[in-house]
Amino acid sequence: MDDQTRCVITPNVKTDGFDALGRAVYRASTIVFADAASYANRGQRGPDGYSYGLYGTPTTRTLERKITELEQGYRTLLVSSGQAANAIAILSLLKEGDRILIADAAYPPVRDFANNDLPRFGISAAYYDPTSPDEVERQIDARTKIVWCESPGSTTMEVQDLPRIAEIAHRHGALVGCDNTWATPLNFKPLLHGADIVTEALTKYISGHSDVLMGSITVAAETHYQTIRSTMGRLGIGVSPDDASLVLRGMETLGVRMKHAHQGAMAAIAWLEQHPLVERVLYPALPSSVGHDIWRRDFAGASGVFSVVLVPKAVAHISAALDTLKTFAIGASWGGTRSLVAPMPVKANRSATTWEGDDLVLRMSIGLEAEEDLMADLRRLLATIEERIDLDRSASRVHSASQTTNKKGNENDQHQGIHAD
Numbered sequence: 001m002d003d004q005t006r007c008v009i010t011p012n013v014k015t016d017g018f019d020a021l022g023r024a025v026y027r028a029s030t031i032v033f034a035d036a037a038s039y040a041n042r043g044q045r046g047p048d049g050y051s052y053g054l055y056g057t058p059t060t061r062t063l064e065r066k067i068t069e070l071e072q073g074y075r076t077l078l079v080s081s082g083q084a085a086n087a088i089a090i091l092s093l094l095k096e097g098d099r100i101l102i103a104d105a106a107y108p109p110v111r112d113f114a115n116n117d118l119p120r121f122g123i124s125a126a127y128y129d130p131t132s133p134d135e136v137e138r139q140i141d142a143r144t145k146i147v148w149c150e151s152p153g154s155t156t157m158e159v160q161d162l163p164r165i166a167e168i169a170h171r172h173g174a175l176v177g178c179d180n181t182w183a184t185p186l187n188f189k190p191l192l193h194g195a196d197i198v199t200e201a202l203t204k205y206i207s208g209h210s211d212v213l214m215g216s217i218t219v220a221a222e223t224h225y226q227t228i229r230s231t232m233g234r235l236g237i238g239v240s241p242d243d244a245s246l247v248l249r250g251m252e253t254l255g256v257r258m259k260h261a262h263q264g265a266m267a268a269i270a271w272l273e274q275h276p277l278v279e280r281v282l283y284p285a286l287p288s289s290v291g292h293d294i295w296r297r298d299f300a301g302a303s304g305v306f307s308v309v310l311v312p313k314a315v316a317h318i319s320a321a322l323d324t325l326k327t328f329a330i331g332a333s334w335g336g337t338r339s340l341v342a343p344m345p346v347k348a349n350r351s352a353t354t355w356e357g358d359d360l361v362l363r364m365s366i367g368l369e370a371e372e373d374l375m376a377d378l379r380r381l382l383a384t385i386e387e388r389i390d391l392d393r394s395a396s397r398v399h400s401a402s403q404t405t406n407k408k409g410n411e412n413d414q415h416q417g418i419h420a421d
Contacts, residue, residue, distance in 0.1 A: 025245045026057040047075065047229070055233065059241035063248050064216075067206075070185035071198055073218040075225045077232060078239045082181055082201020083109045085215030087117075089177055089197050090146060092231035093224065096122030099143040103130040103160065104352040105153025107179060111349055127352040131290055133164040135352070140172045149195070150179040151188070152291065155307055155344045155363055156355070157282040159291025162298065166194025175224070181205070181335075186258055187301040191220045204335030205303060208250040208257055212243045257337070257368065261304025264339075264366035268378060269306060277314045277382050279357070282307040304366035305334050307344070314385045315358045318343055321384040327373045328381075334365030339374055341365075 001009075031050045033039040042051040050056065056064070064076040079085050086107065094100060102114055104127045114125035124143075128135045136147060147169040151160035166176045177197040178190035184205045190198040200206060202214040219225045232238075265283065272278050280288065283306035284295040295302070310318070322330055322341065331340040347359040366374065 023059055023062040023245070023248060025241050026059045027053075027241055028057060029053040047225075054236065054238040056238075057241045057244075059248075060239060060244045063244045063251075066248070066251065067185070067200070067202075067216050068218055070189075071191055071218040072185075072189055073191045073198065073220055074222055076216050076218040077225070077228055078202075078244065079215045079217065079232070079237055080239060081213045082179075082199065082203055082215040083107070083113075084237070085199035085201070085217045086110050086148075086177075086179060087113050088232060088235075088237065089199055089217045089228060090114075090118075090148070091121070092228040093175060093197075094118070094121070094123050094145055097143065098145040099124045099126065099141070100146045100148060101125075101136060101139055101144055101174075102127050102148040103150050103153065103158075104128060104350055105130045105156050105158050106148060106150045107154055107181075108349045110148070110150075110179070129353050130158045130160050133161050133168060136165055137168050140168060140174060142172075144169075144172065144174050146175050146177055148177045148179075149190075150182075151190075152182055152284050152295075154179075154182055154305070155349075155361060156346060157284055157289055157307060159284050159289075159295045159299075161291075161294050162190060162193040162195060170194070182303055182305055183299060183301075184254065184258065184303065186255060187303065188299045191218065193298055196220050196224060201335075202247050204333060205258065206251055206254060206335075207247040208254060208336060209246070210333065210336035210338065212246045212250075214239055214243055214247055258301065258303060260368055261366045262302050264371055264374065265302070265304040265306055265364075267371055268364070268366060268374060271375065271378065272308060275382055277311055277385055279309045279311050282309065282361070303335070306364055308362040308364060309357060310360075310362065310385075312358050313389055315360050317385045317388040318360065318362065320388060321381050324380050324384050325377050326380070327369055327377045328364075334363070336365075337368045339365060339367040339369055339377075 031052055045051055060078055064078060068076040079088055090100060100114065102110060102125055118125055126139055128139055130153060147165060149160050149162060149165060151162055152158055162178060169176045175196040176194060178195040179199050180188055180190050181201040181204055196219065198218045200216045202216055203212065207214065217228060269281050269283055273281055283289050284292060285302040286292060328339045328341045330342065332342050334340055341362055341364050344361050344363045345359050346355045346361060
């Protein structure tokens with residue numbers, strides 16, 4: 001063999017006995033076959049076989065199996081993001097003339113997809129109050145093929161009665177999908193409570209380090225797996241084994257991170273609830289939160305993501321106060337090692353329910369920093385808002401005093417004018 005050829009062909013080396021704790025990163029587009037017959041029959045290799053890198057490598061299959069075992073489902077498919085998981089699951093299982101019911105508190109990009117993309121396929125969407133299974137019962141019809149849930153809602157934290165919704169949907173021949181990103185399968189397993197499809201934004205808690213984008217779709221039945229897998233193949237959807245490796249690594253500390261985040265969230269909430277500028281905190285683990293009793297019944301725990309509703313006079317000063325933060329970062333995602341805060345509008349993403357109060361909540365994700373540093377940031381945040389409210393009040397008093405002085409001056413001028421006449 002010529003040296004130039006030796007440079008191209010990779011020799012096979014023995015791997016027996018090299019049993020590492022982590023799965024190796026298998027990168028490949030082309031999968032080679034031992035003979036022509038194997039190549040001709042590659043379509044018969046089944047879901048565990050390999051035929052082309054797009055359809056899976058040992059690295060991605062390892063992640064799929066790990067998630068499947070946690071979700072207690074049939075099989076899992078990996079896609080490029082959490083929203084991709086939602087969109088691909090929905091699009092694969094609906095056809096022209098079908099209808100989907102979506103929880104009003106669902107992830108805003110799901111609403112955007114349903115309103116702008118599904119109509120192009122002849123699919124209609126309607127929205128329901130996430131806290132009311134009876135509304136699902138009223139709205140569901142023969143055209144409804146999916147009832148989509150997100151429990152809790154990722155901004156306003158409403159917990160849904162998934163078993164009741166699943167009973168209604170299945171009685172009418174509809175499937176149930178659930179975005180489980182807030183809880184992760186450690187704290188909630190939708191498939192065990194009646195869902196047919198569960199999606200996760202692996203980008204967030206499961207990868208856990210804010211450095212990779214990926215989503216998962218886990219199904220309860222083989223027929224749904226085949227349907228979604230075929231759609232993904234036709235659309236050319238796959239994930240990088242390098243990214244899958246990052247998710248696998250991050251996943252090993254998921255339990256420890258979730259426990260720490262929850263404890264940090266409870267400490268922060270205990271202080272926030274006593275502050276006069278805080279109207280309420282939205283967090284399923286709190287007895288005051290919508291759906292708390294359902295959370296206690298169905299969930300094993302809580303994550304570190306919650307939302308804070310401030311009193312109306314504080315809202316105008318949120319942006320300036322956020323700029324004083326030193327430990328929290330301002331960012332739209334959550335579930336990583338770094339604590340994040342983001343001002344989130346609500347009313348634009350509601351159509352079946354009415355959001356009472358100001359159209360802005362602060363969503364917070366507690367990370368792995370020391371509790372005292374996070375608490376110092378929260379004290380700084382609200383102290384800045386208090387200072388700016390006091391400045392507004394002082395400015396208002398000065399303005400009122402100035403108006404009073406001007407009014408008296410005008411009255412004196414008028415009085416002198418009368419005597420002059």
